[in-house]
Amino acid sequence: xxxxxxxxxxxxxxxxxxxxxxxxxxxxxxxxxxxxxxxxxxxxxxxxxxxxxxxxxxxxxxxxxxxxxxxxxxxxxxxxxxxxxxxxxxxxxxxxxxxxxxxxxxxxxxxxxxxxxxxxxxxxxxxxxxxxxxxxxxxxxxxxxxxxxxxxxxxxxxxxxxxxxxxxxxxxxxxxxxxx
Amino acid sequence: xxxxxxxxxxxxxxxxxxxxxxxxxxxxxxxxxxxxxxxxxxxxxxxxxxxxxxxxxxxxxxxxxxxxxxxxxxxxxxxxxxxxxxxxxxxxxxxxxxxxxxxxxxxxxxxxxxxxxxxxxxxxxxxxxxxxxxxxxxxxxxxxxxxxxxxxxxxxxxxxxxxxxxxxxxxxxxxxxxxxxxxx
Numbered sequence: 001x002x003x004x005x006x007x008x009x010x011x012x013x014x015x016x017x018x019x020x021x022x023x024x025x026x027x028x029x030x031x032x033x034x035x036x037x038x039x040x041x042x043x044x045x046x047x048x049x050x051x052x053x054x055x056x057x058x059x060x061x062x063x064x065x066x067x068x069x070x071x072x073x074x075x076x077x078x079x080x081x082x083x084x085x086x087x088x089x090x091x092x093x094x095x096x097x098x099x100x101x102x103x104x105x106x107x108x109x110x111x112x113x114x115x116x117x118x119x120x121x122x123x124x125x126x127x128x129x130x131x132x133x134x135x136x137x138x139x140x141x142x143x144x145x146x147x148x149x150x151x152x153x154x155x156x157x158x159x160x161x162x163x164x165x166x167x168x169x170x171x172x173x174x175x176x177x178x179x180x
Numbered sequence: 181x182x183x184x185x186x187x188x189x190x191x192x193x194x195x196x197x198x199x200x201x202x203x204x205x206x207x208x209x210x211x212x213x214x215x216x217x218x219x220x221x222x223x224x225x226x227x228x229x230x231x232x233x234x235x236x237x238x239x240x241x242x243x244x245x246x247x248x249x250x251x252x253x254x255x256x257x258x259x260x261x262x263x264x265x266x267x268x269x270x271x272x273x274x275x276x277x278x279x280x281x282x283x284x285x286x287x288x289x290x291x292x293x294x295x296x297x298x299x300x301x302x303x304x305x306x307x308x309x310x311x312x313x314x315x316x317x318x319x320x321x322x323x324x325x326x327x328x329x330x331x332x333x334x335x336x337x338x339x340x341x342x343x344x345x346x347x348x349x350x351x352x353x354x355x356x357x358x359x360x361x362x363x364x
Contacts, residue, residue: 027230102282127318
């Protein structure tokens, strides 16, 4: 090919690409689905009757490499004048905070969680205008109540003690699946 | 700034505000300020697949004088902080700062003496974007939130009122150490 035709050949590449399929994702209108196990925002799961799975053990906070998680546990109580029951067993997480401006979404907290209380969702649209609004409290992280669930505090509905919950004895009685 | 600040408060001013907001948000030119791994995602955001030119911001300006938005992408070391501030000062107003990734926002997992614990110690930040690194979609989401802010920005007397209100709200708000939530 003569040398003066080289620029024309260059335009040939451009021209050919006009007929190729576009790779551009139209994000806000048609978001591309993420991988099923994508590490997004956390979620605190519930048992099928609505009691929280979190037992306030702080293993997630200990596992966190960025010190993004703060947990404060408290004791459940079945007394009528006590604090109420939020989770089966002895303790529950009274305060649960994740600072999303520290969290690197690595998932070590998920691996550390002994009750599968903490999992990750596929939600990633987290940007905000202030630092304070990106510290997510327990009320922001708790999974929504599905049909058949009841807002804690309430007594254990699916068994006599926490073993029944962990062994899945009450699964037939409640409704709904706790994980996404 | 210009004639728009001298307009009287009313229909004319709010129309000019809307128009100016629309024009400003439709061509936010970012300055190249990639500091670490978040810059890779920022480049992906500029590439064909995520295509920042859909938002009128395909030109990453190498000169801060031509840029409106500084995307601080990556951890800011103590040594970089004065440089960052100088680049911010060199940008012509109106200007915005997007703190991309946890390291730029708070220092992230690098809680040590070498890293500035949040770029808002150095420059005023408009949008904080978590993620390590955030995917390009997250950056686009942050930019859309910034667009919303730019669209609603006020001018002239409206701006003065809004600033006075914001100051009053800030004075009345509880201090950060009092925002405890359920903490004892």
